[in-house]
Amino acid sequence: MSAKQSSFTREQPDDRRQSLVEACAHCLATLGVGNTSVRAICKEAGVSPGLLRHYFSGVDALIAATYRWTGQRVSFALDQAVEVAGNDPRTRLLAYLTASFRPPIASPELLATWLAFWSLTKTDALIAKQHAEIYADYRSDIERLIAEFRPDQKDARLAAVALTALVDGLWLELSLGSAPFTTDEAAALAEKWLDHLLD
Template sequence: MAHKPKFTRETPDIRRQALINATRRCMARDGVEGASVRRICDEAGVSQGLLRHHFGGKDNLMAETYRAMVSELGSATRNLIGRDGLGPEERLSQAIDVTLRPPLAAPDRRRVQLAFWDLVPRNPAIAAMHKKLYGDYRKDIAGVIAEVARADGVAVDAKALARALTALLDGLWLQMCLEPKLFSARAAHRECLSLLGRSLPSYADI
């Protein structure tokens, strides 16, 4: 017997979040093509009309789901690079490490991230969101790189180094998705610090 959505009186924010969470679960399990409106709504326990009411359609829901995922990354990074009581080199190291371990690097989340990366060249809304959110993320990373450089007494192009670091992180993340045994989180973290060590003495001996 087909599953019938259970209708409950919940706030709009709760329903929106339920749909976003359901989208992530469906994408992790079924991929982009398998995450149909019907499956998402069944997973969330709501009607298709509620999806249209809260998001206007699947494209907007997908974009908001991607926003939520990248915002989690940005929040975790900002929380670590803004911590009191640690030097900038340790804050940057921890900000890198958190992206390589669960929950941000949990297998289900990695599968969903891969699916969204596939959508970026094909979906203008997601492409625009990716550019904005990843731009903010790189800006945060560049800021703490500049702090490390000042503490080390060296001059670096913090923006360029942040681009290189985030590109390496994305590549390592991809390898961890495709071949989980190739790179451990610790090994991936060490590769990132090795890259930084070419420009920043704080990481030169790592």
Template sequence: MSLSPHRAAFTREDAETRRLALIEACAACLAEQGVGGASVRTICARAGVSPGLLRHYFDGIDALVAATYRHVTHTVNDALAAAVAAAPPEPRARLIAYTTASFRAPIADPALLATWIAFWSLVKADPAIAAIHAETYGGYRAALEALLAECGVSAMERHGAAIGLTALVDGLWLELTLDPASFPADQASALAVRWVDALLGG
């Protein structure tokens, strides 16, 4: 007897749910135990699936880690895009929304920092992770350059300005997520806004 369309749709949804559960479990294990603690058995136990099921969705643990990195970067990119979409239409406001979104949830999260550190540790050793890293930071800087162009920053200055602003945001985000109590989000945002205004005013 053939499966009905309703049953087939349910099966596809269930498969995607299990795949996402493995990705989320991998991210949690990386955050809590680092790369060394992210084993097939540990991840599958956290996801509530059998170890053999991981191979059904991913070509091994390395592929799952790479998929997890890509999933995390998509989550960050979605948050940045949402911040810009919610900002007033003025170019300066859109640029500030993009830069300061990193200092609020879901990006300003100590668990995300711990996961990100695990990914960073693999950049030099894993070509797949290195490629995702290059794509991620290249996309972030490209978005910044587009927003800077909207603000009237010249083509000659945009690339360097985007690199500098990326470094500033990364540094502030790192300090904020390492110790939120001693370095509040509003201070990080104020520093970023001051830098943006100095750039645009100059």
């Protein structure tokens, strides 16, 4: 067997596992938590139920893996926005905050998937733990960017909490598709709120 063929064999199981994660995200968005079953996920992924049980102990474990993957996708999009923003600390911070107002983060399907995760935080300890970690990382990134912009800021933690709440609300409205404001207006609100908090 050639090295190329060997590499493909090693990667193939990861591809199959990933197809289940993506199918789970789609099912959560379109069917909701209650109807996201082994059968529904495997039908979406085009695989047999036995394959799901090969990679995951059950639907709960797959949903947890899907939440991790979804959080990583969002984090990557935020980091990319900061990277292309340049070196100015204020611009970088605003890029991080306003990236949530545009695709791929501002997306009806991502919102539907995210709402499914939120609904599980009260009943699933693993999802609740992941939720806390994802949001803690988000606030930590905001605090770090605030520190770059305003090194003498005394209450960066509460500023990050307030900015997270604002961004979540605006993102929710934009992702629903019927927001009474534009993406540019959402960005302007975030900028005004930022300047007010860090004044």
